[in-house]
Amino acid sequence: MVTAPLPPDPAALLPPPEPVQVLDDSGTLHEVDGFPLDLKDEDFRNLYRYMVLARRVDKQAINLQRQGQLGVYASLLGQEAAQVGGAYALDEQDWVFPSYREMGAALVRGVDPSAILHLFRGTWLSDHDPMATHFGLLSIPIATQALHAAGYAMGAKLDGKDLVVMSYFGDGATSEGDAHEAMNFAAVYDAPCVFFVQNNQYAISVPLSKQTKAPTIAHKAVGYGMPGYRCDGNDVLASYAVARKAVDRARAGEGPCLIEAVTYRMEAHTTADDPTRYRTPEELARWKARDPIARFETFLTAEGLLDDVFRAEIDEEAKAYAARIRAELYDAPHGDPLELFEHVYVDPPASYAEQREQLRRELAANEAGA
Ligand SMILES: Cc1ncc(C[n+]2csc(CCOP(=O)(O)OP(=O)(O)O)c2C)c(N)n1
Numbered sequence: 387m388v389t390a391p392l393p394p395d396p397a398a399l400l401p402p403p404e405p406v407q408v409l410d411d412s413g414t415l416h417e418v419d420g421f422p423l424d425l426k427d428e429d430f431r432n433l434y435r436y437m438v439l440a441r442r443v444d445k446q447a448i449n450l451q452r453q454g455q456l457g458v459y460a461s462l463l464g465q466e467a468a469q470v471g472g473a474y475a476l477d478e479q480d481w482v483f484p485s486y487r488e489m490g491a492a493l494v495r496g497v498d499p500s501a502i503l504h505l506f507r508g509t510w511l512s513d514h515d516p517m518a519t520h521f522g523l524l525s526i527p528i529a530t531q532a533l534h535a536a537g538y539a540m541g542a543k544l545d546g547k548d549l550v551v552m553s554y555f556g557d558g559a560t561s562e563g564d565a566h567e568a569m570n571f572a573a574v575y576d577a578p579c580v581f582f583v584q585n586n587q588y589a590i591s592v593p594l595s596k597q598t599k600a601p602t603i604a605h606k607a608v609g610y611g612m613p614g615y616r617c618d619g620n621d622v623l624a625s626y627a628v629a630r631k632a633v634d635r636a637r638a639g640e641g642p643c644l645i646e647a648v649t650y651r652m653e654a655h656t657t658a659d660d661p662t663r664y665r666t667p668e669e670l671a672r673w674k675a676r677d678p679i680a681r682f683e684t685f686l687t688a689e690g691l692l693d694d695v696f697r698a699e700i701d702e703e704a705k706a707y708a709a710r711i712r713a714e715l716y717d718a719p720h721g722d723p724l725e726l727f728e729h730v731y732v733d734p735p736a737s738y739a740e741q742r743e744q745l746r747r748e749l750a751a752n753e754a755g756a
Pocket of ligand 1 (some may be wrong): 405
């Protein structure tokens with residue numbers, strides 16, 4: 387008699403009761419069983435560098451929006467450790483499919499931040515060349531990138547390619563059908579895919595408590611038959627160690643994982659949001675005290691890896707990044723809105739031509755009235 391293989395032991399897929407934490411709140415390192423750190427001094431410095439650059443680019447982007455140079459911007463403040471730690475676990479041939487908040491992961495992949503900011507300015511309709519960095523285009527429709535990631539990973543497996551795909555999305559995105567379908571497909575087909583959820587506690591104004599009744603987001607993994615991990619997302623080393631484990635499993639053909647990095651969005655949802663309407667100053671202060679960069683600095687200083695020379699070097703580099711962004715973005719000419727219709731269909735449907743004509747008329751009327 388042929389018997390079906392036993393389903394995985396659900397208990398083995400459950401996240402540990404506490405999020406994995408490598409650096410405690412005071413910046414002291416405790417290695418965690420099962421999540422080894424394979425990092426050298428140079429890696430510690432790189433992680434720090436990316437986090438500081440991400441924060442500086444983020445600040446510059448907010449300033450540009452305030453000056454009317456960007457339409458809108460979604461800040462990553464507070465999420466630097468989760469993003470940088472996660473992306474640092476990938477190899478060059480691997481891929482990332484991001485949401486709109488992933489400037490930190492973009493920097494790790496070598497994406498030019500100005501290219502991304504052009505999208506927020508509306509200079510052009512896409513942002514950067516994904517083939518150059520293996521960093522997908524920013525996805526604004528929530529959770530759609532999880533499907534792109536699952537599909538890309540399934541395709542890579544069919545092609546016999548050695549690559550792992552990581553998709554970043556938020557706690558709110560886990561309520562979308564797209565996230566469910568992506569995780570289910572990836573698990574069923576053992577796709578080399580890591581679903582990296584940054585649980586920053588809010589989906590715009592909706593708190594996590596109104597998002598799910600699951601004990602944690604990581605618990606949802608069991609329903610798909612894949613392991614769920616949780617880590618302290620304000621701890622760059624924990625974010626790295628957990629992502630490393632998930633990436634290694636996926637690369638070894640053991641299928642996908644769901645990671646929940648527990649973190650906090652310290653800024654507004656986007657520059658169009660007012661977070662004082664739905665969260666308290668006390669809550670913000672509690673999370674500010676857990677700042678991911680400050681915690682890592684304490685560790686690096688104690689290890690003798692962060693001296694004044696290195697600090698000054700990174701500070702100079704961050705200033706230069708910001709200056710380049712200002713030079714590139716300030717008063718950059720806008721693209722032609724009609725381009726919107728150019729690259730979607732080979733044979734556009736008739737309704738498309740009507741919509742294009744409607745936009746053309748509106749633009750002409752605006753021009754005439756200007
Ligand atoms: C399909 C879809 N529905 C609604 C929106 C509007 N929207 C933009 S951001 C957002 C909240 C997303 O929250 P979360 O997934 O937690 O990510 P975060 O923004 O906190 O990083 C919503 C509902 C959207 N962009 N796409």
